[in-house]
Amino acid sequence: MCHAWLHAGWELGDKMETRNYDVWALRIQEAVHSRRGGKSAEAHPSPIRKLLLDLAFEAAAIVGAIGRNIDEVEIQGADRLDAMEGFLDQMLKFQEFSFIEYRYKLPSRNQPGIRFKVETGGTEARVVVHYFKDLVFWDVDDQGQRIFFEPIRFDLSRGEIRALPHPDLRAVYAGCTTWQAALRETLALPFRFLFDTREYPML
Numbered sequence: 001m002c003h004a005w006l007h008a009g010w011e012l013g014d015k016m017e018t019r020n021y022d023v024w025a026l027r028i029q030e031a032v033h034s035r036r037g038g039k040s041a042e043a044h045p046s047p048i049r050k051l052l053l054d055l056a057f058e059a060a061a062i063v064g065a066i067g068r069n070i071d072e073v074e075i076q077g078a079d080r081l082d083a084m085e086g087f088l089d090q091m092l093k094f095q096e097f098s099f100i101e102y103r104y105k106l107p108s109r110n111q112p113g114i115r116f117k118v119e120t121g122g123t124e125a126r127v128v129v130h131y132f133k134d135l136v137f138w139d140v141d142d143q144g145q146r147i148f149f150e151p152i153r154f155d156l157s158r159g160e161i162r163a164l165p166h167p168d169l170r171a172v173y174a175g176c177t178t179w180q181a182a183l184r185e186t187l188a189l190p191f192r193f194l195f196d197t198r199e200y201p202m203l
Contacts, residue, residue, distance in 0.1 A: 049089075051161055053084065055116070055179075059116075062184050070194075072106065073104060073106060075102050075105075076104075077101050096118065098118075099116040104190040108193075113190075114187065115129070116128075116130075124157055127154040130148040131151050131189060131202070133147075149203070150166060152164065163178075169200070169202075171198065172185055172192070
């Protein structure tokens with residue numbers, strides 16, 4: 001059963017209208033704000049660790065809001081948050097590691113996935129997002145390597161999170177004045193076809 005904020009009569013296969021997507025986005029923002037305060041990384045001295053936890057908590061709140069409000073979308077991998085702090089204590093010893101991974105089950109054959117990969121070294125620190133079109137039937141190149149697209153990067157080098165979207169997705173990230181808004185749009189990429197009729201070949 002669709003929730004009341006969705007367009008009346010919206011069924012599987014129909015397109016979510018833009019105004020209803022805006023309402024959904026507002027619901028997510030409310031869910032994120034309501035979750036804040038439960039955990040905090042302020043007491044930890046590592047600035048990179050704090051920023052990564054901020055990103056992880058924000059992503060978890062967004063994914064939770066998606067799961068509660070959109071029946072047609074199931075996201076797997078949202079259960080890693082509780083162990084995130086201990087995980088970071090170990091993984092920050094390395095310059096590169098997989099940070100967060102989500103797998104989407106949608107009303108279509110494909111099961112896309114999103115991976116957040118941390119890259120640090122010297123004064124540089126960033127989270128690179130990898131978008132996979134299908135985690136069941138992988139796209140591979142001539143060398144057998146899995147093909148993915150980088151829709152956005154989150155730079156952490158200046159002591160804050162800055163969103164750096166791919167130029168080909170300007171239309172998707174237009175109006176995202178904060179990294180939180182950009183993260184919300186990133187986590188909505190796998191099911192964007194439900195409300196956006198435009199074609200994005202990389203998705």
